[in-house]
Amino acid sequence: MVEDQSANAESKAEVMDLTEAWTRVLAGLPPNQRAWLTNSRPVTLHESTAIVAVPDDFTRGQLETRLRPDLERILTESFGRDIRIAVTVDPSLDPELREPAPTQPVVQAPAVQSAPIQSGALAPGQSLQQPAVFQPGQSMQPGQPMQPSQSMQPAMQPNQQHGIQHAPVDRIGQPTSVAPPPNGSPIQSASDSQGEARLNPKYTFETFVIGSSNRFAHAAAVAVAEAPGKAYNPQLIYGDSGLGKTHLLHAIGHYVRSLYTGARVRYVSSEEFTNDFINAIRDDKAAQFQRRYRDVDVLLIDDIQFLEGKIQTQEEFFHTFNTLHNANKQIVISSDRAPKRLEALEDRLRNRFEWGLITDIQPPDLETRIAILRKKAATERLTAPPEVLEFIASKVQTNIRELEGALIRVTAFASLNRQPVDLSLAEIVLKDLIPEGSKPEVTASMIMGQTASYFGLSIDDLCGSSRSRVLVTARQIAMYLCRELTDLSLPKIGQQFGGRDHTTVMHAERKIRQLMSERRSVFNQVTELTNRIKHQAKQQ
Numbered sequence: 001m002v003e004d005q006s007a008n009a010e011s012k013a014e015v016m017d018l019t020e021a022w023t024r025v026l027a028g029l030p031p032n033q034r035a036w037l038t039n040s041r042p043v044t045l046h047e048s049t050a051i052v053a054v055p056d057d058f059t060r061g062q063l064e065t066r067l068r069p070d071l072e073r074i075l076t077e078s079f080g081r082d083i084r085i086a087v088t089v090d091p092s093l094d095p096e097l098r099e100p101a102p103t104q105p106v107v108q109a110p111a112v113q114s115a116p117i118q119s120g121a122l123a124p125g126q127s128l129q130q131p132a133v134f135q136p137g138q139s140m141q142p143g144q145p146m147q148p149s150q151s152m153q154p155a156m157q158p159n160q161q162h163g164i165q166h167a168p169v170d171r172i173g174q175p176t177s178v179a180p181p182p183n184g185s186p187i188q189s190a191s192d193s194q195g196e197a198r199l200n201p202k203y204t205f206e207t208f209v210i211g212s213s214n215r216f217a218h219a220a221a222v223a224v225a226e227a228p229g230k231a232y233n234p235q236l237i238y239g240d241s242g243l244g245k246t247h248l249l250h251a252i253g254h255y256v257r258s259l260y261t262g263a264r265v266r267y268v269s270s271e272e273f274t275n276d277f278i279n280a281i282r283d284d285k286a287a288q289f290q291r292r293y294r295d296v297d298v299l300l301i302d303d304i305q306f307l308e309g310k311i312q313t314q315e316e317f318f319h320t321f322n323t324l325h326n327a328n329k330q331i332v333i334s335s336d337r338a339p340k341r342l343e344a345l346e347d348r349l350r351n352r353f354e355w356g357l358i359t360d361i362q363p364p365d366l367e368t369r370i371a372i373l374r375k376k377a378a379t380e381r382l383t384a385p386p387e388v389l390e391f392i393a394s395k396v397q398t399n400i401r402e403l404e405g406a407l408i409r410v411t412a413f414a415s416l417n418r419q420p421v422d423l424s425l426a427e428i429v430l431k432d433l434i435p436e437g438s439k440p441e442v443t444a445s446m447i448m449g450q451t452a453s454y455f456g457l458s459i460d461d462l463c464g465s466s467r468s469r470v471l472v473t474a475r476q477i478a479m480y481l482c483r484e485l486t487d488l489s490l491p492k493i494g495q496q497f498g499g500r501d502h503t504t505v506m507h508a509e510r511k512i513r514q515l516m517s518e519r520r521s522v523f524n525q526v527t528e529l530t531n532r533i534k535h536q537a538k539q540q
């Protein structure tokens with residue numbers, strides 16, 4: 001007991017020492033390096049390892065790649081012995097995350113700026129190697145465009161050197177790249193609490209695996225994030241479903257926000273943009289709507305193909321585009337097709353998309369798929385031997401969302417059966433998931449019909465508002481399957497289920513993934529339903 005107390009006292013003293021030493025570290029760094037550590041916190045000193053928490057993956061990357069030698073040198077001097085650093089991510093250190101989350105993500109009021117930020121407030125003359133600060137009164141210098149070489153050779157390309165990147169592991173052996181969102185809360189709550197940007201904390205450049213299929217799109221995205229409004233404007237990324245377009249859009253948003261403090265970034269799917277526009281007209285709030293989308297430094301607009309055929313929304317988007325472009329604000333667009341093939345989009349819009357840089361993403365090759373699975377396994381703390389990852393990667397070839405889904409199913413099955421994850425187990429699980437032969441098309445109505453009849457419910461029940469436990473689970477399973485087996489976007493799936501918000505679908509997807517590894521009944525229900533739905537699809 002006495003020993004415990006003294007050990008305790010000793011460790012408290014070490015933490016105090018570490019805190020003091022950290023203050024010295026900060027004081028000893030040049031201001032541009034110190035800026036990276038403003039929101040960092042020393043956690044504890046364990047033997048010769050100082051654990052330091054930082055708010056996000058990006059800062060962790062900076063600390064590990066650029067600052068580590070200086071930090072370890074100063075800490076070693078302070079303690080008079082060799083000190084190494086291990087970095088952990090604690091999103092609550094992000095000051096933005098401490099802001100109250102808006103309650104209505106889709107039709108929300110525009111952010112109230114505490115101090116008015118002048119248009120084009122990118123701090124002039126700031127080096128891209130250090131975080132810039134958006135300051136009131138500063139203005140962008142349209143007359144000083146970024147040199148192409150500057151933008152294409154950014155100072156920091158988070159995972160450029162490695163080609164294919166593997167999940168970073170800290171010095172005490174823990175994967176550190178993605179911090180899980182707060183317990184039980186949907187991903188959206190984390191995104192929402194990042195203010196207007198609404199970015200998924202998991203979709204960063206650090207978690208994006210680069211391969212030949214996406215290298216160009218990735219490099220352009222990094223360049224755009226480093227010089228918003230200057231490098232390529234707009235940037236358009238296109239490719240089939242589940243290949244990482246949304247991931248790249250969010251990654252641009254995160255990176256801009258980490259480089260330019262106070263940058264106003266807004267991510268929106270074009271379905272939400274449309275809904276928002278319709279609501280604004282209905283509620284006579286056009287001015288608010290316009291402010292929301294025009295008073296930003298970076299607008300990330302996903303799945304632009306959804307605007308096809310929507311004349312009024314296209315018109316509104318056209319003006320939004322022009323306003324932003326004229327003010328040298330960055331626009332990044334994703335689409336499931338090349339702009340030329342967006343036939344039901346007005347010519348003037350298509351034409352504008354061609355002003356900037358168009359990059360495509362192709363299905364990843366085998367090595368990239370394996371690397372993606374490896375990273376996914378590390379970030380989600382799933383254990384699977386290399387031969388299993390290779391097997392899954394060889395079976396699921398075209399959609400990364402399905403690839404991840406297959407890994408989750410295999411590991412969930414193993415954990416439920418208290419069996420190790422091995423090849424024979426993976427073969428059993430994937431045999432049902434991926435039947436041989438051509439891929440039959442699964443629709444949302446098939447999924448909803450099969451789910452309803454499996455649980456003895458009606459489609460109206462699935463779309464209704466009852467929150468009885470069985471109904472909630474059935475509804476969430478149906479949403480999960482829509483996500484996994486169809487190409488429908490989150491808002492589209494929400495619409496199918498009685499006009500629910502896309503965040504509800506995100507939550508359902510996460511919830512079912514989790515329940516599948518915890519409850520055998522849920523795993524069996526999902527597996528059985530998948531079989532029935534695929535069987536039905538084959539008959540059509």
Ligand SMILES: Nc1ncnc2c1ncn2[C@@H]1O[C@H](COP(=O)(O)OP(=O)(O)OP(=O)(O)O)[C@@H](O)[C@H]1O
Nearest residue numbers: 207208209240241242243244245246247372400401
């Ligand atoms: N290169 C990559 N590295 C790591 N994860 C990836 C990569 N590409 C895609 N993913 C993951 O695959 C999943 C699907 O990606 P994403 O949602 O970005 O696809 P998408 O192209 O936007 O699809 P959709 O058009 O259906 O919306 C996400 O979980 C994403 O993190």
